[in-house]
Amino acid sequence: MTDPIDPSTWFGSRVEPGQYTSLDMPASESYSGADITIPVHIWRAPKPGPTVCITAAVHGDEINGTGAIRRIIREHPFKLAKGTLVLVPVVNILAFERHSRYLPDRRDLNRSFPGSHTGSLASRIAASFFEQITKRCDYGIDLHTAAVRRTNFPNVRADMSNPKLAEFARAFGAEFIVDSKGPKGALRSSAVKAGCLTIIMEAGEVWKVQPGVVEYAVRGISNCLKHLKMIQGSPAKPPYRVETDRTKWVRATHGGFLEFHVAPGTIVEEGEPLATNADLTGEDRNVIRAPQAGVVIGMTTMPSVAPGDPVCHLAFTKSGALTKIERTIDQLEDDSLHERVREDLSTSVHLIEYDQPNS
Numbered sequence: 573m574t575d576p577i578d579p580s581t582w583f584g585s586r587v588e589p590g591q592y593t594s595l596d597m598p599a600s601e602s603y604s605g606a607d608i609t610i611p612v613h614i615w616r617a618p619k620p621g622p623t624v625c626i627t628a629a630v631h632g633d634e635i636n637g638t639g640a641i642r643r644i645i646r647e648h649p650f651k652l653a654k655g656t657l658v659l660v661p662v663v664n665i666l667a668f669e670r671h672s673r674y675l676p677d678r679r680d681l682n683r684s685f686p687g688s689h690t691g692s693l694a695s696r697i698a699a700s701f702f703e704q705i706t707k708r709c710d711y712g713i714d715l716h717t718a719a720v721r722r723t724n725f726p727n728v729r730a731d732m733s734n735p736k737l738a739e740f741a742r743a744f745g746a747e748f749i750v751d752s753k754g755p756k757g758a759l760r761s762s763a764v765k766a767g768c769l770t771i772i773m774e775a776g777e778v779w780k781v782q783p784g785v786v787e788y789a790v791r792g793i794s795n796c797l798k799h800l801k802m803i804q805g806s807p808a809k810p811p812y813r814v815e816t817d818r819t820k821w822v823r824a825t826h827g828g829f830l831e832f833h834v835a836p837g838t839i840v841e842e843g844e845p846l847a848t849n850a851d852l853t854g855e856d857r858n859v860i861r862a863p864q865a866g867v868v869i870g871m872t873t874m875p876s877v878a879p880g881d882p883v884c885h886l887a888f889t890k891s892g893a894l895t896k897i898e899r900t901i902d903q904l905e906d907d908s909l910h911e912r913v914r915e916d917l918s919t920s921v922h923l924i925e926y927d928q929p930n931s
C-alpha cells in the first residue's frame with residue numbers, strides 16, 4: 573500500500589522531485605459518454621515538505637482564482653524549495669463550461685463534499701476530487717468570489733478555533749478574517765475534518781479576472797507558502813487586521829434604485845448612509861444606513877432592488893479598532909495593493925456622495 577500523502581504519483585503518472593507537470597484527473601462522464609477530467613498542475617520541490625492544494629471555481633462562475641492559479645502555473649513566480657503544490661484552476665469543470673455556479677443537475681458542488689461514489693452527479697464528482705486530491709494534501713487554499721451581482725473586498729474565512737489553521741489563515745496576509753467553520757458539505761469544512769487544513773479567500777465578482785484580486789491572491793498564496801517554509805522569506809503582514817465572527821447583510825426595506833455611498837473596503841460609522849434608495853424618477857427617497865460601525869466586506873453591484881434584497885455585507889469589530897484602521901488607511905500610498913484593490917473593486921458600483929437634505 574502506498575502512503576496516502578506520498579506525492580510521487582498522481583492519477584497514475586509519476587512526478588519526480590524538482591519537476592512540474594500538468595495532468596488530467598478523471599472526474600466523471602458527460603451526457604455523450606465522454607470522459608470528464610479536471611486539469612491539475614503538480615509542482616514538486618526538490619526537497620520533501622507539506623502538500624498544499626490551491627483550488628478555484630468550485631463554483632463554476634467564480635474565476636478570479638482561476639486567473640491567479642493560471643498565473644502561478646504560467647510564471648512559476650517563486651522558487652519552490654520544499655513540498656508539493658497541487659494547482660487546480662477549475663474544480664467544477666462542468667459548471668465552468670456553462671458559466672454557472674451550479675452543476676448541470678442544479679446541485680452545488682460546494683455542498684456535496686466529501687461526496688459518495690454511489691450518490692448524485694455532484695456527490696460523485698466531489699468524492700472523486702476529495703479522494704484523489706484533498707485527502708492527499710496537508711493544507712488547502714480555496715479561492716472564491718461573491719455570488720452573482722455582488723462583489724467582495726478580499727477576505728479570508730477560516731475556523732480560527734483551530735490554532736494551526738488560524739496561523740495559516742493569518743499568514744495569508746488579508747486585512748479581514750471571518751472566523752467561521754463554513755457550511756456542511758463545503759470543500760473547506762470537509763477538508764478540515766479530513767485533516768487538510770483549508771481556508772478560503774472570497775474576493776471580487778463572478779465572470780471576471782480582476783487584476784487587483786489576482787495580485788492579492790498570488791501574494792496571499794506566496795505568504796502561506798513562506799509560512800510553511802516551502803518558499804524562502806517571511807510572509808508580508810497586512811497594514812491592519814480585523815478578525816471577526818460578526819457580519820451582517822443590510823437589506824433594502826423598499827423596492828427602488830440605489831445610489832451607493834460606499835464601496836468594498838469602506839469603513840462606516842453607526843448610522844452612516846450606505847445607499848440612497850429612490851424610485852426611478854428620484855422621488856420617495858429612503859436612506860439605508862449602517863446599523864453599527866463596521867467595514868463593507870461585500871455589497872451588491874445591482875442598483876435595482878426589491879424589499880429584502882441584500883445591499884451591504886458589513887463586518888463588525890470594536891469601534892475603537894476602526895478609528896485606528898482609518899488612520900492606517902489614510903497613511904497608505906495610493907499604489908499600495910490595498911488601495912489598488914479598493915480602487916479596482918469600486919469601479920463596479922456608481923458612487924455618489926451622500927446629499928444631506930436641508931432640515
Ligand SMILES: [Zn+2]
Binds near residue numbers: 634
Ligand atoms: Zn463560491
